[in-house]
Amino acid sequence: MNPKKPLEPTRREWTKAAGMAAAGVAAAGTLESCSQPARLQAWAPVSIYRAASYSEELYGLVRRIIAEHALDVRGKRVVLKPNLVEFDAHTVINTNPKLVHAALEAFRAAGAADVRIAEGPGHRRVTLDLADAGGYFATVPNFESLFTDLNLDETTKVDFVRPLSKLKSLYLPNTVLGCDLLVSMPKLKTHHWAGATLSMKNLFGVVPGGVYGWPKNVLHWAGIPHCIADLHALFPKTFAIVDGIVGMEGNGPIQGTPRTAGVVVAGTSPVSVDATCCRIMGLDPARIGYLQLTAGVQNLGEELIPQHGERIDSVATNFALLPELAGLRLSR
Amino acid sequence: MLYSEDLLGRQNADGGWSYFRGGSWTEPTCYALLALAASGTGHAAEVRRGMSWLQRCQRADGGFAPRESVQESTWVTALTLLLPPDTQGFDRRRAEAWTVDQTGRESGWVFRLRLWMLGADSSGESMSFDGWPWYPGAAAWVGPTALSVLALQKLAKRGEPANRSDLKKRIDQGVGYLLARRCHDGGWNHGSTRSLGYDSDSYPETTGLALLALHGVDDPKVTEGLARGEQQLAVCPSSEGVSWLRMGLGAHGRARLTPAAGIAGDGAKAPAAPRGVMEIALAALADSAHAGKNPFLDL
Numbered sequence: 001m002n003p004k005k006p007l008e009p010t011r012r013e014w015t016k017a018a019g020m021a022a023a024g025v026a027a028a029g030t031l032e033s034c035s036q037p038a039r040l041q042a043w044a045p046v047s048i049y050r051a052a053s054y055s056e057e058l059y060g061l062v063r064r065i066i067a068e069h070a071l072d073v074r075g076k077r078v079v080l081k082p083n084l085v086e087f088d089a090h091t092v093i094n095t096n097p098k099l100v101h102a103a104l105e106a107f108r109a110a111g112a113a114d115v116r117i118a119e120g121p122g123h124r125r126v127t128l129d130l131a132d133a134g135g136y137f138a139t140v141p142n143f144e145s146l147f148t149d150l151n152l153d154e155t156t157k158v159d160f161v162r163p164l165s166k167l168k169s170l171y172l173p174n175t176v177l178g179c180d181l182l183v184s185m186p187k188l189k190t191h192h193w194a195g196a197t198l199s200m201k202n203l204f205g206v207v208p209g210g211v212y213g214w215p216k217n218v219l220h221w222a223g224i225p226h227c228i229a230d231l232h233a234l235f236p237k238t239f240a241i242v243d244g245i246v247g248m249e250g251n252g253p254i255q256g257t258p259r260t261a262g263v264v265v266a267g268t269s270p271v272s273v274d275a276t277c278c279r280i281m282g283l284d285p286a287r288i289g290y291l292q293l294t295a296g297v298q299n300l301g302e303e304l305i306p307q308h309g310e311r312i313d314s315v316a317t318n319f320a321l322l323p324e325l326a327g328l329r330l331s332r
Numbered sequence: 333m334l335y336s337e338d339l340l341g342r343q344n345a346d347g348g349w350s351y352f353r354g355g356s357w358t359e360p361t362c363y364a365l366l367a368l369a370a371s372g373t374g375h376a377a378e379v380r381r382g383m384s385w386l387q388r389c390q391r392a393d394g395g396f397a398p399r400e401s402v403q404e405s406t407w408v409t410a411l412t413l414l415l416p417p418d419t420q421g422f423d424r425r426r427a428e429a430w431t432v433d434q435t436g437r438e439s440g441w442v443f444r445l446r447l448w449m450l451g452a453d454s455s456g457e458s459m460s461f462d463g464w465p466w467y468p469g470a471a472a473w474v475g476p477t478a479l480s481v482l483a484l485q486k487l488a489k490r491g492e493p494a495n496r497s498d499l500k501k502r503i504d505q506g507v508g509y510l511l512a513r514r515c516h517d518g519g520w521n522h523g524s525t526r527s528l529g530y531d532s533d534s535y536p537e538t539t540g541l542a543l544l545a546l547h548g549v550d551d552p553k554v555t556e557g558l559a560r561g562e563q564q565l566a567v568c569p570s571s572e573g574v575s576w577l578r579m580g581l582g583a584h585g586r587a588r589l590t591p592a593a594g595i596a597g598d599g600a601k602a603p604a605a606p607r608g609v610m611e612i613a614l615a616a617l618a619d620s621a622h623a624g625k626n627p628f629l630d631l
Contacts, residue, residue, distance in 0.1 A: 088533075123522050125475075125537060128607065129570040152351040155401070172401055192527065210357060211398050213407065213466020214475065214522055221437060221470055255530045 002095050005315045043272035044307035045069075046313060048280075051245050051264045057266070058063060062099070062106040062241065065266045066310055071239060074111035074321070076180035079148075080283045083186040084119045085204050085254055089131035092258045095187050095243045097139035099264070103183060103241060104140065118175050120150030120205045122215045127151060135233040149176045151209035158234060159228040164228035164293055167218070171211045172234070182238045184270060186248030188261055188277055190319050194224055195288045195328050196281065198274040199240035203231040225289030231292055232270060240273040244280065249319035271295050272305045282318030290310045335606075335616035336371040339364045340378055342609055347381030352608040357399045358389050362411035363446040363613035369416050370620040370627040383421045386412065394426025405430060405464045405495035407476035414628060417490070426489060431480055432502050434486035435462040436472025462502070463509035463523075473523035474513055474538050478545035481506035482628050485545075510542050511553050518560030540576025544628055558586050574603045575614035579621045583629065 047065050051058060064075075080103050082095035105277045107115045117140070127149040137143045152174035160168060170199040176182055186202035194201055204227070208217045214306060232238075244263040248256040261280060267273040270292055275285035279302060286297045302312065313332070321329060342351055342364075347366045348356025365382045368375050389396045395405020396412050405457045407605040409431050412422065463472025464480040484503050488496070515525045519534025526532060546554050558581060565577040583613045606612040617627050 124535065126570050126572045126611075129572070129604065132604070133569070149352070152357070154354055155399075157401075157403070210351070210359070211402055211406070211467070212402075213470070213473065215473070215524075216466070217470035217473070218467050251527075253532050255527070255532070 009098075009208050012112060033184070036232060039296075040304055042306045043299075044267055044269040045308055046267040046269075046272050046276045047308040048276065048310040048312065049264050050262055050310060050315065052262050054245060057101055058102040059105055061264060062102045063109060065241065066106050066110050069239070069242065069266070069268055071110065071181070071268075073107055073181055075113045077178065078107045078112045078115045078175055078181045078183060079176055080107075080115065080117045080183045080185055080242050081150075081176070081178040081202060081205060082117065082119055083197070083205065083253075084121050084127070084130055084134060084136075085275075086121070086123055086134060087130055087298070091256065092170070092187070092246050092248060094134045095185050096135045096245065099186060099241070099243045100136070103185065104146070107183070115146075116148055116175065116179075117146050118148040118150050118153075118173070118206075120153075120173070120207065120209055122204065122209070124216060125151075125209070125214055131325055148173070150175065150206050151214070153208060155208055155211060160234075163226075164223075164229045165219075166222040167227065171208060173206060173208055176235070178208045180237065184238055184240045185242075186242055186265075187253075188242055188244035188253035188265075188281065190249055190256060190281065190283075190321060190325070191253050192251050192322055192325070194228065194290065196278050196283055197276045198242060198276070199238070199270040200228050200232045200274050200290055200294070203228065203235060203238075206235075208232070225293055228290035229293040232290075238270050239268055241271045242273060242277050244277065245282070247276075248323075249281075251322055257320070259317070259319055261315065261317055261319075263310070271300075275300050275302075276305055276307070276312060279312045279330060280316050282316060282330050282332070283321075283328045287328045314324045335612055335619070336368060336373055336375065337568045338612050339367060339609065339616070340375060342612075343378055343382065344385075347383075347385035349370055349382070350610045351610060355399065355401075356385055357536070358386065358408040359398065359411060360613065361386055362408070362415060362607040363617070364463065364609055365415055366627050367613040367616040367620075370617060371484055371623060375503040379419055383419055384414055389421045390422045390427065392425065395429060395430035396427065404468065406468070407434075407464060407479065410464070410476065410480040410483040414486060421478075424522070428484075431464075431483060432498055434464050434468065436465050437469055438471050439463075461508035461512055461547055462505040463513075464506065471523075472509060474510065474520050474542055477506050477509050477523075478538075478541045481510070481545040486629070507546060507549055510546055511549075511551060514542075514557060517563060518556040534560060534564075536561075536568040536570060536573030537576045539564055540580035541571065543580030543612070544576070544583050544626075547629060554584070558584055562586065569603055571604050571606045571611045573620040574616055575611070579626060579628065581627060582618075 001038045012280050033306045082100045086093055094116045104115050144221050150173045153175050155171040184199035184202045186198050191197040212218050242259045242265040247259050249259040250256040265277050278285040285291050337420050344356045349360040351360050391405050393405055395409040398406050398408050409427050450482040463477035466476050484499050488499055513523050516531040519536050519539035521534045561577050561581050568574050606615045
């Protein structure tokens with residue numbers, strides 16, 4: 001998909017690192033392993049662009065991002081995976097449909113053979129009603145024909161090779177297993193359990209409720225950060241576009257407060273995108289469990305993540321944290 | 333009648349039903365069969381084909397998989413027990429035994445010992461009752477608990493259970509679980525009523541389902557739940573939500589609105605027309621309940 005992609009750990013490298021990490025969970029409140037992945041030279045670059053609102057300018061912005069990362073999607077099947085959780089008119093829980101539609105148009109313009117929108121919400125069973133309430137029907141023409149409810153999709157059993165979590169396998173939707181590029185499109189939010197919910201945590205939505213229920217509670221019992229890391233390993237062909245125009249702070253991912261950050265963050269490495277988003281929210285990525293497990297603390301340094309567009313410190317805004325998560329605050 | 337024709341037109345070649353399109357799943361197949369049985373118009377051949385497909389999803393442990401290709405029995409087993417006896421062709425005793433045996437993982441002594449060792453409070457009301465999980469090994473939630481209670485109540489009403497005291501105990505536990513998992517606004521959501529000190533709101537579909545399972549329960553909490561359900565019904569834009577609320581309220585003698593009268597209140601968006609098999613079947617079941625025969629309770 002991206003021949004120039006530099007130094008994102010390959011699945012084999014990740015599996016090796018994951019196996020080592022699974023051997024032990026370290027002290028000092030981290031999920032570091034005794035032997036972390038080898039130190040990287042650099043991650044794939046991350047784009048940080050200002051976007052003041054959900055305006056028509058997003059259409060040009062996403063096209064620019066696709067070109068900047070040299071994504072060749074000609075003739076490919078692309079699946080856009082927004083974050084649809086619940087709807088509350090008083091706050092901003094879900095990925096804004098305008099950004100998703102901008103991505104749909106941009107990937108079509110880039111020559112993708114098929115672009116679908118797909119999601120499997122974790123609490124509400126009637127996904128189309130949730131999407132309607134969230135403005136998807138009003139914003140995306142022919143939304144229903146473009147949408148796949150991942151909770152109810154055809155599934156295939158996938159075995160984890162060396163899982164970090166307690167799971168040995170998962171049934172997963174064929175729509176995401178069969179695509180050439182999965183585009184994870186989360187909202188920039190704090191999360192009351194995981195610290196932050198971004199492009200990697202967004203993959204919980206691919207686990208089918210039709211098999212595991214609403215919520216997908218097997219993931220909680222198997223270890224949230226560990227399952228995030230395992231799902232990340234299963235989908236190496238993932239591009240991340242984060243809706244940070246208006247995010248959520250405090251008691252995210254559902255009951256928090258809207259917080260304007262005015263950014264769109266994107267890249268071919270979900271790890272580096274999520275680490276960058278953490279810094280933008282004022283969280284230390286090295287203290288986020290799933291990032292520790294996936295990359296190793298020593299590989300999460302800001303200097304290892306090349307950036308296009310804005311500098312982190314020019315767009316960073318400290319998101320409010322629950323008292324329980326105060327220890328995640330980044331020292332600037 | 334129209335719903336029945338729609339359902340028959342959506343039956344897969346293998347005899348089962350999908351949610352929208354594609355392969356057959358146990359859940360929509362059970363609701364479609366229940367709706368066809370409630371329609372009272374026969375369709376014996378189609379029902380036989382549906383039952384034949386359903387039999388293939390029963391696993392060696394007695395439970396049912398959510399679809400043929402999944403090698404795990406889940407909460408959908410309770411749905412098969414809701415089907416009328418004359419439409420069944422599977423091992424009901426083993427399905428019943430599997431359902432009775434299921435509890436949320438938080439009910440286990442290992443988990444409670446762990447909470448005790450961590451100094452956490454496990455004595456709260458919400459932790460005092462054994463509900464049912466969606467998937468074995470996970471915690472109990474409102475949806476599968478309500479459906480399992482309905483299934484076991486139906487078995488008890490028919491005088492079928494192999495072990496009546498065990499069945500009654502589980503029904504009582506399930507009812508207790510539902511009463512304990514009510515949201516601050518009086519209704520029910522998926523089962524998480526409060527997190528990190530913040531209250532969660534209820535949903536129309538789970539409020540309707542919980543009220544249905546709590547039919548005949550005389551408790552102030554149910555009265556408050558009914559009031560919340562009526563509020564939700566007045567503004568619910570979801571076909572599935574409306575159907576569950578109609579059945580839940582109707583089970584307590586509180587449903588007064590017919591679908592033809594229009595359900596949305598002032599300024600509210602009218603509920604969407606039923607789209608997939610679930611919504612069509614549930615609309616048919618709600619109509620049947622409104623006409624005096626609630627298939628979850630009476631068939």
